[in-house]
Amino acid sequence: MVSQPSPDRERSSAPLRAHNAIPRDRVLDAARDIVVDVGLRGLTMADLARRADVSRATLYRTWPNADGVVADLxxxxxxxxxxxxxxxxxxxxxxxxxxxxxxxxxxxxxxxxxxxxxxxxxxxxxxxxxxxxxxxxxxxxxxxxxxxxxxxxxxxxxxxxxxxxxxxxxxxxxxxxxxxxxxxxxxxxxxxxxxxxxxxxxxxxxx
Structure with missing residues (x-):
């Protein structure tokens, strides 16, 4: 359905959040905005991380891929x-x-x-x-x-x-x-x- 890149280590100065501290609603709000803007096929973990202002590593601690984010959304x-x-x-x-x-x-x-x-x-x-x-x-x-x-x-x-x-x-x-x-x-x-x-x-x- 939604093709996604494999999780990788990203270079970022942003501090990583603990698993239980991830701003879940903020991530889902960002996912909703992306889907409304460009559809499901435009939702990638990289774009979602940027829109939600979290690292990809943080996202992958909660969701294995964008499909998981969409299901929760x-x-x-x-x-x-x-x-x-x-x-x-x-x-x-x-x-x-x-x-x-x-x-x-x-x-x-x-x-x-x-x-x-x-x-x-x-x-x-x-x-x-x-x-x-x-x-x-x-x-x-x-x-x-x-x-x-x-x-x-x-x-x-x-x-x-x-x-x-x-x-x-x-x-x-x-x-x-x-x-x-x-x-x-x-x-x-x-x-x-x-x-x-x-x-x-x-x-x-x-x-």
């Missing part, structure tokens, strides 16, 4: 997105909360700068997470959906069923609306599309 960005969505919604019961949260996540994900840039320049990066494996942020979303479904089954707002399978169906639906919704309806009709998602999820979950 996307995990952080989606966890932050999920927290933002959770703060923005409310509901009278677990079903209304789950539906509102799912639609909020879809809307935020469509506007996430790093995701937009990857879709535009490096769409192949997404394929393994759709076809072969789940990432850490997907696990977070799945766990939250399962918990909400079980809560809804307890309070009577969500029908009976396997919570894990039902959560998978909700998440698959939501990701389709994120990735292919704009292609099918265009940017001018996304609000109407999201209203359909809200209706679809509500009917899917209603007892």
């Amino acid at each position: 996307f995990t952080r960005e989606f966890r932050t997105l999920l927290q933002t969505a959770m703060r923005s919604v409310s509901g009278d019961d677990a079903r209304s909360m789950l539906v509102a949260l799912s639609v909020a996540v879809v809307r935020l994900a469509r506007r996430l700068p790093v995701l937009q840039r990857v879709i535009e320049l490096d769409p192949g990066f997404i394929a393994p997470y759709l076809l072969h494996r789940r990432g850490a942020s997907t696990d977070d979303q799945m766990q939250l959906l399962e918990d909400l479904i079980r809560d809804g089954q307890t309070d009577g707002s969500i029908r009976a069923g396997d919570a894990a399978v039902m959560a998978s169906a909700v998440l698959l639906d939501a990701w389709a609306f994120v990735l292919t919704g704009p292609v099918f309806v265009g940017e001018d009709h996304l609000d109407a599309l999201d209203a359909e998602l809200r209706l679809q999820l509500d009917r899917f979950l209603t007892p």
Whole structure:
């Protein structure tokens, strides 16, 4: 995906930081800025070290290569997105909360700068997470959906069923609306599309 140089000793007057003192968020912020500027293929450990103002040796103590940085970046960005969505919604019961949260996540994900840039320049990066494996942020979303479904089954707002399978169906639906919704309806009709998602999820979950 992202070709990287082999780690080597670099000559720098900057002091090395202890492993546990690496400014992790500063590095990930720098990685985000590079991806938004030039895409994943422009992210190298050398450029990242310069942008984050740390040595390459320091970076390699935490991440083996740029792919590892990208994985942590996307995990952080989606966890932050999920927290933002959770703060923005409310509901009278677990079903209304789950539906509102799912639609909020879809809307935020469509506007996430790093995701937009990857879709535009490096769409192949997404394929393994759709076809072969789940990432850490997907696990977070799945766990939250399962918990909400079980809560809804307890309070009577969500029908009976396997919570894990039902959560998978909700998440698959939501990701389709994120990735292919704009292609099918265009940017001018996304609000109407999201209203359909809200209706679809509500009917899917209603007892």
